[in-house]
Amino acid sequence: xxxxxxxxxxxxxxxxxxxxxxxxxxxxxxxxxxxxxxxxxxxxxxxxxxxxxxxxxxxxxxxxxxxxxxxxxxxxxxxxxxxxxxxxxxxxxxxxxxxxxxxxxxxxxxxxxxxxxxxxxxxxxxxxxxxxxxxxxxxxxxxxxxxxxxxxxxxxxxxxxxxxxxxxxxxxxxxxxxxxxxxxxxxxxxxxxxxxxxxxxxxxxxxxxxxxxxxxxxxxxxxxxxxxxxxxxxxxxxxxxxxxxxxxxxxxxxxxxxxxxxxxxxxxxxxxxxxxxxxxxxxxxxxxxxxxxxxxxxxxxxxxxxxxxxxxxxxxxxxxxxxxxxxxxxxxxxxxxxxxxxxxxxxxxxxxxxxxxxxxxxxxxxxxxxxxxxxxxxxxxxxxxxxxxxxxxxxxxxxxxxxxxxxxxxxxxxxxxxxxxxxxxxxxxxxxxxxxxxxxxxxxxxxxxxxxx
Ligand SMILES: *[C@@H]1O[C@H](CO)[C@@H](O)[C@H](O)[C@H]1NC(C)=O
Ligand SMILES: *[C@@H]1O[C@H](CO)[C@@H](O)[C@H](O)[C@H]1NC(C)=O
Ligand SMILES: *[C@@H]1O[C@H](CO)[C@@H](O)[C@H](O)[C@H]1NC(C)=O
Numbered sequence: 001x002x003x004x005x006x007x008x009x010x011x012x013x014x015x016x017x018x019x020x021x022x023x024x025x026x027x028x029x030x031x032x033x034x035x036x037x038x039x040x041x042x043x044x045x046x047x048x049x050x051x052x053x054x055x056x057x058x059x060x061x062x063x064x065x066x067x068x069x070x071x072x073x074x075x076x077x078x079x080x081x082x083x084x085x086x087x088x089x090x091x092x093x094x095x096x097x098x099x100x101x102x103x104x105x106x107x108x109x110x111x112x113x114x115x116x117x118x119x120x121x122x123x124x125x126x127x128x129x130x131x132x133x134x135x136x137x138x139x140x141x142x143x144x145x146x147x148x149x150x151x152x153x154x155x156x157x158x159x160x161x162x163x164x165x166x167x168x169x170x171x172x173x174x175x176x177x178x179x180x181x182x183x184x185x186x187x188x189x190x191x192x193x194x195x196x197x198x199x200x201x202x203x204x205x206x207x208x209x210x211x212x213x214x215x216x217x218x219x220x221x222x223x224x225x226x227x228x229x230x231x232x233x234x235x236x237x238x239x240x241x242x243x244x245x246x247x248x249x250x251x252x253x254x255x256x257x258x259x260x261x262x263x264x265x266x267x268x269x270x271x272x273x274x275x276x277x278x279x280x281x282x283x284x285x286x287x288x289x290x291x292x293x294x295x296x297x298x299x300x301x302x303x304x305x306x307x308x309x310x311x312x313x314x315x316x317x318x319x320x321x322x323x324x325x326x327x328x329x330x331x332x333x334x335x336x337x338x339x340x341x342x343x344x345x346x347x348x349x350x351x352x353x354x355x356x357x358x359x360x361x362x363x364x365x366x367x368x369x370x371x372x373x374x375x376x377x378x379x380x381x382x383x384x385x386x387x388x389x390x391x392x393x394x395x396x397x398x399x400x401x402x403x404x405x406x407x408x409x410x411x412x413x414x415x416x417x418x419x420x421x422x423x424x425x426x427x428x429x430x431x432x433x434x435x436x437x438x439x440x441x442x443x444x445x446x447x448x449x450x451x452x453x
Contacts, residue, residue: 037440039427043107046431052102056086081170086121098123104189122185125200127176135163181207181217188238194245201238220268237297255292275317277324287339295351300360309354314365329375332367334405334416347421355430366425370441387439387446
């Protein structure tokens with residue numbers, strides 16, 4: 001199936017997110033910073049796809065139902081709703097600006113007709129309700145149709161208000177705001193499989209929340225040293241186990257993963273398992289620690305494995321083996337000799353995310369030059385693909401790309417020196433049950449699927 005994915009992965013469509021009205025007047029020769037996509041997330045059935053951007057907006061796409069008469073119509077994702085989730089704020093006590101950038105979005109499992117999602121910027125997590133309305137009440141006794149209070153002297157009889165059909169409207173409303181619990185920047189949120197609680201992680205602490213309670217959270221991990229000068233490590237990502245509500249994992253800037261069991265103690269400062277690979281002393285360099293920092297960690301759907309991404313590799317860990325990863329995949333090993341310049345232009349601190357496919361058999365992660373990589377865990381085949389308008393016309397099949405480092409160069413190969421480091425794919429998502437992937441490339445969202453009707 002991986003082979004067919006290689007052959008048939010084609011651009012479903014590429015979307016520029018609808019711009020904010022304000023930017024229409026600007027000469028948009030390059031994307032404004034606010035339009036840069038900062039997170040992508042499918043809901044649990046893949047029918048909805050949410051993106052967040054640096055401007056604090058959330059755009060939700062909905063997959064159109066299959067249409068027999070029109071070819072290619074299946075699977076199109078169209079804009080369902082757009083709303084402003086976060087606004088820039090100012091922390092007067094610390095004289096700090098708080099960016100509106102959406103760091104993460106997480107869908108809650110659907111429990112009634114409405115959809116709920118959590119979105120977070122650096123400090124504040126919000127719970128949003130997204131619901132549809134196709135009827136409106138008419139015939140109030142005390143209000144007219146515009147909602148103005150009627151002159152009571154004109155009300156002489158009582159009537160029963162009725163619901164009248166109207167055009168479908170998608171309404172988004174803020175339901176809860178979880179604020180004032182993070183001193184440092186929130187990097188992760190994760191909904192627990194108990195569907196009642198979720199956690200939020202910042203650089204030094206992890207808090208546990210009840211979805212219905214905003215004025216209290218429990219601090220379950222705190223790695224802040226008494227003296228900040230002793231700080232050697234920060235939390236980079238955290239996630240709950242998909243089935244066991246007591247288990248969670250968090251990754252660190254030192255390349256370690258810690259599995260915590262909330263049944264052992266209320267405070268999870270002491271981990272149950274520590275996943276760490278001893279460093280090869282012969283490879284030690286100035287950059288070793290920076291490139292071993294884990295930028296993302298994801299449980300497999302089965303719950304048995306962990307997928308992590310560091311600067312140069314993606315790794316799969318078995319929950320039952322702590323001393324080394326089960327599998328290591330080189331994402332762009334050709335950059336090993338370029339670390340010095342990647343340090344100078346700050347690229348070495350880029351935080352690439354990673355994703356599993358629905359059956360945990362293939363993993364995906366991003367790279368530079370708008371390239372993204374896929375690795376088949378069974379056949380060990382891998383591929384580099386490019387998300388770009390020029391190289392991927394709608395319905396055309398994506399061609400694998402190759403980066404060459406000196407030596408024999410084939411036609412269409414791209415040399416390491418001509419890679420564009422400003423074009424990077426940090427955020428990707430894989431549909432939970434099908435071969436549909438969403439790739440965020442700066443201000444563009446690309447959705448690829450492996451077949452069309
Ligand atoms: C995802 O969204 C679709 C489309 O609205 C909905 O039918 C489905 O129930 C959602 N799935 C979950 C698990 O929330
Ligand atoms: C050590 O460096 C070599 C070549 O530079 C590389 O192939 C190998 O994977 C590195 N080992 C580790 C443990 O990173
Ligand atoms: C990934 O998982 C999905 C869901 O199980 C499956 O349909 C798909 O074929 C898998 N993709 C590959 C390339 O194996």
